[in-house]
Amino acid sequence: MLPHHAFQPSLSHPHGALTLVLLLLTNLSLVVATNPFTCYANDFVSPDHATGHYPSNLSGAQDIIVAWANEMASYGPWSVTNKPVVAPSGNKHDYMSWAPYQWPDCSKVGNKTKLSPQTMWKTCPYVFRDGQVNPDRTTINDFQSFFNLSDAVLYNSLAFTFQNQSSSVYSQRVVQYIRTWFLDSATSMNPNLKYAQMNRGPQGQTGEYTGILDLRGFAKIASGILILRQHNSSDWTSDIDSKMVAWSNKYIDWLQTASTAKQAASAKNNHGTFYVNQLMALKLIVNDTAGATALGRGYFGGIYKGQMQSNGNQPMEASRSRPYHYRNFNIAGMITNARLLKYADPTSNDWNTTSNGATIQTAVDFLMTTNPASTHETNVTAEIYPNVAAVAATYGDPQGKYVKFLNASGFPYADDASFLWDQPLAGGTLSANSNASPDDSQSHNGSSSSSAITVNRTVIWLLSGLLTGGWLW
Numbered sequence: 001m002l003p004h005h006a007f008q009p010s011l012s013h014p015h016g017a018l019t020l021v022l023l024l025l026t027n028l029s030l031v032v033a034t035n036p037f038t039c040y041a042n043d044f045v046s047p048d049h050a051t052g053h054y055p056s057n058l059s060g061a062q063d064i065i066v067a068w069a070n071e072m073a074s075y076g077p078w079s080v081t082n083k084p085v086v087a088p089s090g091n092k093h094d095y096m097s098w099a100p101y102q103w104p105d106c107s108k109v110g111n112k113t114k115l116s117p118q119t120m121w122k123t124c125p126y127v128f129r130d131g132q133v134n135p136d137r138t139t140i141n142d143f144q145s146f147f148n149l150s151d152a153v154l155y156n157s158l159a160f161t162f163q164n165q166s167s168s169v170y171s172q173r174v175v176q177y178i179r180t181w182f183l184d185s186a187t188s189m190n191p192n193l194k195y196a197q198m199n200r201g202p203q204g205q206t207g208e209y210t211g212i213l214d215l216r217g218f219a220k221i222a223s224g225i226l227i228l229r230q231h232n233s234s235d236w237t238s239d240i241d242s243k244m245v246a247w248s249n250k251y252i253d254w255l256q257t258a259s260t261a262k263q264a265a266s267a268k269n270n271h272g273t274f275y276v277n278q279l280m281a282l283k284l285i286v287n288d289t290a291g292a293t294a295l296g297r298g299y300f301g302g303i304y305k306g307q308m309q310s311n312g313n314q315p316m317e318a319s320r321s322r323p324y325h326y327r328n329f330n331i332a333g334m335i336t337n338a339r340l341l342k343y344a345d346p347t348s349n350d351w352n353t354t355s356n357g358a359t360i361q362t363a364v365d366f367l368m369t370t371n372p373a374s375t376h377e378t379n380v381t382a383e384i385y386p387n388v389a390a391v392a393a394t395y396g397d398p399q400g401k402y403v404k405f406l407n408a409s410g411f412p413y414a415d416d417a418s419f420l421w422d423q424p425l426a427g428g429t430l431s432a433n434s435n436a437s438p439d440d441s442q443s444h445n446g447s448s449s450s451s452a453i454t455v456n457r458t459v460i461w462l463l464s465g466l467l468t469g470g471w472l473w
């Protein structure tokens, strides 16, 4: 069960009133994208898919990417130095987050009177309650900031390719976001996760291996950087490139040597999968293609082999409190690893590698016939759509089974961002753009009249609820 607090979008949210007014005033002229994701559990978009030239049947996906690029920009830039507290090191450049499923247990500390939160945080040992998110989790926003940063980098770098320019507001934003989070001396993050997913309580105050997962979005950031490089963005200068490579090398060193990072690396479930996502992405940023390839091969020849049963079930995810969610979550990590490896080594063929006879496709097929209600999971069905689209695009869909599933779901997948890179996949174009001419990429920069599109903020809220509630570990 997701905590109730995660799903209370309210009109007191400043954007809520704004959206309502916008919808009332401009209902006729505004095309509202009804559902697309702002935040995939993870993904890697090869720069080879961001060609800059897209057929007109991708214009719905292009429009929503531009809309998300602009929407995310309203929250940035982001920095670990923005948080209202400082990590136990006393260094405001240290990343920090609270563990989501850890709760104070004051039953054994002889509390006779009601303890103040401050006393509770210091004296009560913390215990694990899987799937129950402690609301303290959201009082420090570093993890949300990083999720938003990685989405902003991905969508803005893609939007940059929609225009045939060496510089645009989109590429400038990507550079500003990367400078602020990683490079500027006043705001930069130290290259470690020593305080990620800390517990409170007397035995806490250092990060846990589970916190390594907080930065899986590096796969999206690597996508953005590789896209700017490949498109010769004049904003992505050799100076910023070499500084980002230097930062990444230091962080790679930490990820390969710190004890919590090594624990994440040896985890056999989604933690191990996402560790590989993150480290492969960093290796691509520093142009260590051989290192990325070795990691990807290590994953598909290693823990992947133990993650599935022959029918595509994933026992280590199925045993968690929210099995439908966790299976989809790990599949997103598998897909990201397969995509990163294909980019690092185009001769690789790991979408076909089996785990007890099953492939990524078998895992998705299994979930397509699994009803999340049978495990009392609500608001999670949407998690399968990007996985289905990726499988259909990669393995093909000769019987139309995947398109039928997506179409029947009511999810307008062809107007979802991932439709741009999950190709080929049958599907349409947002009706507002149906008169767009083929290869009309120049018009998709968010300001032309055919791009009179806005994002459905109800869905942002829903998904940010998922962010705080579920997409954690």
Ligand SMILES: *[C@@H]1O[C@H](CO)[C@@H](O)[C@H](O)[C@H]1NC(C)=O
Residues within 6 Å of the ligand: 032, 033, 034, 035, 456, 457, 458, 459
């Ligand atoms: C936004 O999405 C929500 C949830 O999918 C849906 O109920 C609502 O109708 C959408 N709003 C608009 C204006 O399309």
Ligand SMILES: *[C@@H]1O[C@H](CO)[C@@H](O)[C@H](O)[C@H]1NC(C)=O
Residues within 6 Å of the ligand: 104, 105, 106, 107, 111, 112, 113, 114, 115
């Ligand atoms: C002791 O702490 C627990 C929280 O773990 C709390 O529920 C309980 O009310 C406390 N007891 C008293 C007497 O305050």
Ligand SMILES: *[C@@H]1O[C@H](CO)[C@@H](O)[C@H](O)[C@H]1NC(C)=O
Residues within 6 Å of the ligand: 038, 075, 076, 141, 144, 145, 148, 460, 461, 464
């Ligand atoms: C991140 O984006 C979500 C919308 O997707 C927003 O609700 C949240 O406030 C943002 N948080 C930060 C720290 O940028």
Ligand SMILES: *[C@@H]1O[C@H](CO)[C@@H](O)[C@H](O)[C@H]1NC(C)=O
Residues within 6 Å of the ligand: 164
């Ligand atoms: C992109 O711009 C260059 C000049 O800057 C021009 O030569 C080229 O034809 C343009 N490409 C397209 C597809 O418009």
Ligand SMILES: *[C@@H]1O[C@H](CO)[C@@H](O)[C@H](O)[C@H]1NC(C)=O
Residues within 6 Å of the ligand: 230, 231, 232
């Ligand atoms: C980027 O520059 C390289 C080398 O100058 C060139 O080969 C390539 O075509 C350029 N790419 C784009 C998208 O303009």
Ligand SMILES: *[C@@H]1O[C@H](CO)[C@@H](O)[C@H](O)[C@H]1NC(C)=O
Residues within 6 Å of the ligand: 287, 289
């Ligand atoms: C990346 O490494 C390859 C060799 O693996 C080399 O050919 C290429 O020039 C390098 N690219 C950059 C941008 O350093």
Ligand SMILES: *[C@@H]1O[C@H](CO)[C@@H](O)[C@H](O)[C@H]1NC(C)=O
Residues within 6 Å of the ligand: 002, 003, 004, 007, 378, 379, 462
């Ligand atoms: C699921 O989402 C809807 C809004 O789309 C909300 O009304 C409902 O309370 C949510 N259910 C749970 C269990 O959070």
Ligand SMILES: *[C@@H]1O[C@H](CO)[C@@H](O)[C@H](O)[C@H]1NC(C)=O
Residues within 6 Å of the ligand: 349, 350, 351, 352, 394, 395
């Ligand atoms: C799986 O392997 C077969 C045979 O080599 C190949 O034709 C097919 O493209 C591969 N599928 C994927 C998804 O890589």
Ligand SMILES: *[C@@H]1O[C@H](CO)[C@@H](O)[C@H](O)[C@H]1NC(C)=O
Residues within 6 Å of the ligand: 055, 056, 057, 058, 425, 426, 427, 428, 438
């Ligand atoms: C989208 O357009 C491309 C290029 O025109 C075409 O090859 C492809 O079949 C189209 N896809 C669909 C689903 O219509």
Ligand SMILES: *[C@@H]1O[C@H](CO)[C@@H](O)[C@H](O)[C@H]1NC(C)=O
Residues within 6 Å of the ligand: 403, 404, 407, 426, 427
């Ligand atoms: C999706 O379903 C609609 C009817 O609901 C149908 O008109 C359309 O052709 C279907 N699209 C695909 C790609 O199957």
Ligand SMILES: *[C@@H]1O[C@H](CO)[C@@H](O)[C@H](O)[C@H]1NC(C)=O
Residues within 6 Å of the ligand: 168, 169, 442, 445, 446, 447, 448
């Ligand atoms: C979008 O493109 C139009 C026409 O090509 C241009 O005038 C406008 O400045 C662009 N807007 C952005 C935000 O780049």
